[in-house]
Amino acid sequence: MKIKYKGNLLKLAYQSVVFALLFFMLIRFWLDKSYTPDFEAYCPFGGLQALGSFLNLGSLSCSMTTMQIMMGLMLLLAAALFSKLFCAYICPLGTISELTGKIADKLRIRVKINESVDGPLRAVKYMLLFATLYFTLTSSELFCRKFDPYYAAMTGFGSDVVVFYALIAIVILLAGSLIFRLFWCRYLCPFGALTNIFRYFWWFAGLSVIYVALNAAGLKIPLVYPLLAYAVSGYVLEILRMNRVSPSPVRITRNEDTCTSCNLCTSNCPQEISVAEMKEVRHIDCNLCGDCLHACPEKDTLQINRRNIRWLPGALLAAMIIAGLILGSVFELPTINVKWGTEEQLSQAKTIEVEGLNNVKCYGTSVMYSDRLKEIEGFYGVSTYVGKHTVKVLYDGTLYNDESALKEMLFRLQSGVEE
Ligand code: SF4
Numbered sequence: 146m147k148i149k150y151k152g153n154l155l156k157l158a159y160q161s162v163v164f165a166l167l168f169f170m171l172i173r174f175w176l177d178k179s180y181t182p183d184f185e186a187y188c189p190f191g192g193l194q195a196l197g198s199f200l201n202l203g204s205l206s207c208s209m210t211t212m213q214i215m216m217g218l219m220l221l222l223a224a225a226l227f228s229k230l231f232c233a234y235i236c237p238l239g240t241i242s243e244l245t246g247k248i249a250d251k252l253r254i255r256v257k258i259n260e261s262v263d264g265p266l267r268a269v270k271y272m273l274l275f276a277t278l279y280f281t282l283t284s285s286e287l288f289c290r291k292f293d294p295y296y297a298a299m300t301g302f303g304s305d306v307v308v309f310y311a312l313i314a315i316v317i318l319l320a321g322s323l324i325f326r327l328f329w330c331r332y333l334c335p336f337g338a339l340t341n342i343f344r345y346f347w348w349f350a351g352l353s354v355i356y357v358a359l360n361a362a363g364l365k366i367p368l369v370y371p372l373l374a375y376a377v378s379g380y381v382l383e384i385l386r387m388n389r390v391s392p393s394p395v396r397i398t399r400n401e402d403t404c405t406s407c408n409l410c411t412s413n414c415p416q417e418i419s420v421a422e423m424k425e426v427r428h429i430d431c432n433l434c435g436d437c438l439h440a441c442p443e444k445d446t447l448q449i450n451r452r453n454i455r456w457l458p459g460a461l462l463a464a465m466i467i468a469g470l471i472l473g474s475v476f477e478l479p480t481i482n483v484k485w486g487t488e489e490q491l492s493q494a495k496t497i498e499v500e501g502l503n504n505v506k507c508y509g510t511s512v513m514y515s516d517r518l519k520e521i522e523g524f525y526g527v528s529t530y531v532g533k534h535t536v537k538v539l540y541d542g543t544l545y546n547d548e549s550a551l552k553e554m555l556f557r558l559q560s561g562v563e564e
Pocket residue numbers: 397413414415416417418420426430431432433434435436437438
């Protein structure tokens with residue numbers, strides 16, 4: 146029995162909400178110059194890099210907070226358990242690549258990349274992932290901001306952007322997606338590479354256990370080696386097991402008895418996966434976007450886990466986002482947490498919290514604030530929380546016994562702390 150093609154409204158709704166929010170932020174910024182938009186407020190990749198730099202250096206990257214970290218962890222968990230739902234439903238670059246591709250389809254200028262080129266090209270995103278993670282985890286600055294086309298476009302080529310790199314990235318994003326299907330996502334996106342590594346979760350977990358065990362045994366293994374191992378093995382697994390991601394508890398299934406081989410699922414798959422030739426889709430590029438399900442005209446033929454639950458990936462994504470938002474608002478990690486007092490000074494130090502320091506907004510300004518504090522007698526340490534523009538300062542209570550005067554002084558100390 147034939148069913149009418151209605152389009153993938155759930156995916157469209159997610160994509161529209163993301164773009165509406167970004168548009169709202171831009172308009173508000175344009176109308177209200179005192180408003181500072183944070184286009185990375187929920188950036189999962191930035192959050193994961195910040196978590197890495199926290200584990201390696203004890204400080205968060207740039208303006209990242211626990212919110213982005215929790216979003217990143219939830220979306221990685223989603224990738225390991227289900228699929229790359231962020232890529233399918235939320236990523237603005239993915240949406241732009243898809244739209245550009247649709248224009249190319251209308252103009253009939255699409256070119257299919259040959260398999261012999263596809264394999265080597267897939268290595269590029271793992272190289273970018275390695276470089277991005279290595280430089281971020283060893284500096285607490287988000288290296289990807291230098292070339293990220295999203296960050297460059299939304300901030301109007303902000304201060305961290307290397308204009309030349311970003312322009313090249315924007316041209317590749319648009320021109321690449323116009324000629325080849327999802328060129329950026331498949332070959333260049335470092336977050337795509339990271340989520341792919343998590344699709345082979347047991348391998349990633351095994352490597353991590355070995356690294357932790359070797360360090361616990363006293364072997365100080367430089368960070369570069371585990372990062373290289375993740376990147377190289379991720380690429381090798383993607384090439385060798387491209388069609389065999391497992392476990393894959395949520396997957397697209399095709400009923401061969403009712404399938405008429407019309408090929409609509411394959412031609413509507415943004416990832417160019419040959420859905421019509423598969424009994425179940427376990428391809429590394431499948432992100433459960435659901436486009437194939439909506440394209441199939443036959444009832445009970447293309448399904449999720451042989452059931453009519455096409456809403457499931459969208460619902461799972463909503464659950465992961467809500468969990469990330471809740472966890473991100475409950476826990477809080479400091480951007481920096483530095484102490485320079487002696488053991489005795491620290492044991493007797495008092496703590497004061499000062500809010501509203503708008504100039505303390507990232508790793509760089511946190512370090513500047515702490516450097517200024519170090520020059521003043523009677524201060525022994527500081528933690529900064531850039532999401533709330535708050536600092537917690539360790540001080541000598543015998544030198545400063547007027548709390549409100551001290552707060553005033555610490556508030557004034559932020560002047561001159563700017564990037
Ligand atoms: S196979 Fe279906 S769900 Fe997977 S990416 Fe292609 S269209 Fe989306």
